[in-house]
Amino acid sequence: MTAQNTPATPAVAPPKKRRGALIAAVVIAMLVIGGLLFWLLRPAAASTVKLGVVGASEPYWDTYVAAAAEAGIEVELVDFADYNQPNPAVTEGELDLNQFQHIVYLAEYNAASGEDLTPIGSTAIYPLGLYSEQYTDVADIPAGSTVAIPSDPSNRARALLVLQSAGLITLTGGGSIFDTPADIDAAASKVTVKELDAALIGPALPDVAAGVINNDFVAKSGLSFADAIAKDDPNDPNALPYVNIFAATADRAADPVLTKLVEIYQNSPEVLAGVAEASANTAQPLKTPVADLQASLKKVEAETKAQG
Structure with a gap:
């Protein structure tokens, strides 16, 4: 009879070796768990947000970026x-949000493009001023003179209202945020109006009696806000559409990082002091409820579309 090979009996580890292997396994498990906990509980990396502005050279933007960094948010202007x-x-996702416009401008963009950008917070309202290199008083502007206004629709209408308040023109129907030069009652007006690109009005002042210059271009034109010979009243209840805002896409309106950036702007004494200095104390900081901003946007959008 041929003998068969039988399986070898498994070796049994001595008690000490078993304890060593068990301890090693426990240590490895603890290291793995510890590493996982460290990963989960590590401090969050700073978020990077791209913020679009017009006029990043203003010193308060550096102050704002520093304040955001202290809150753990890296802002790229x-x-x-x-x-x-x-x-x-x-809209195209190249920026996370922007801060350069008022509600009227945003409403016109949305109405024309079919997009859904929305206000996520207010910054300030800035009076719009009339400037001149020839005259220091509106009353001195001769009849028949030419006054320049911005050609973009939102600031064009507001500029016309400034000229009406200054007694230089009369608008049929009393004036609205949708007026154009076609709404001027020429027979009842003192001056004629010429539309120019907003950036070109400052350089054109030597050639006109006066010009309404957007705030972003006042300093670039070699002027100061104190040089304005007339301006509108930001305390008028009808001024809400001209409140400046942070804007983002509608799907990010409640994004906690973006809303935190709004809070930093609104609540930082250093930032607000910088805004005041940059505007020669003309900027009036606001904390308008977001719901009010968005309601105003919808109203102006509807009116813009109705205008057609």
Whole structure:
């Protein structure tokens, strides 16, 4: 009879070796768990947010970026030379949000583009001023003179209201945020109006009696806000559409990082002091409820579309 091979009996580890292996396994498990906990509980990395502005050279923006960094948010400022670029950049995802415009401007962009950018917080309201290199008093502007106003629709209508308040023109129907030069009652007006790109009005002042200059271009034109010979009243209840805002896409309106950036702007004494200095104390900081801003946007959008 041929003998068969039988399986070898498994070796039994001595008690000490078993304890050593068990301890090693426990240590490894603890290291793995510890590493996992460290990963889960590690401090969150700073969020990077791209913020579009017009006029990033103003010193308060550096103050704002530093304040955001202290809150754990890295802000990258993206500066634009004109108003036509920041909204499309947010729409296309190149920016997270922007801060350069008032509600009327945003409403006109949304109505024209079919997009859904929305206010996520207010910053301030800035009176719009009339400037001149020839005259220090509106009353001195001769009849028949030419006055320049911005050609973009939102600031054009507001500029016309400034001229009406200054007694230089009369608008049929009393004036509205949708008026154009076609709404001027020429027979009842003292001056004629010429539309120019907002950035060109400052350089054109030697050639006109006066010009309404957007705040972003006042200093660039070699002027100060104190040089204005007339301006509108930011305390007027009808001024809400001209409140400046942070804007983002509608799906990010409640994004906690973006809303935190609004709070930093509104609540930082250093930032607000910088805004005041940059505007020669003309800026009036606001904490308008977001719901009010969004309601105003919808109203102006509807009116804009109705205008057609």
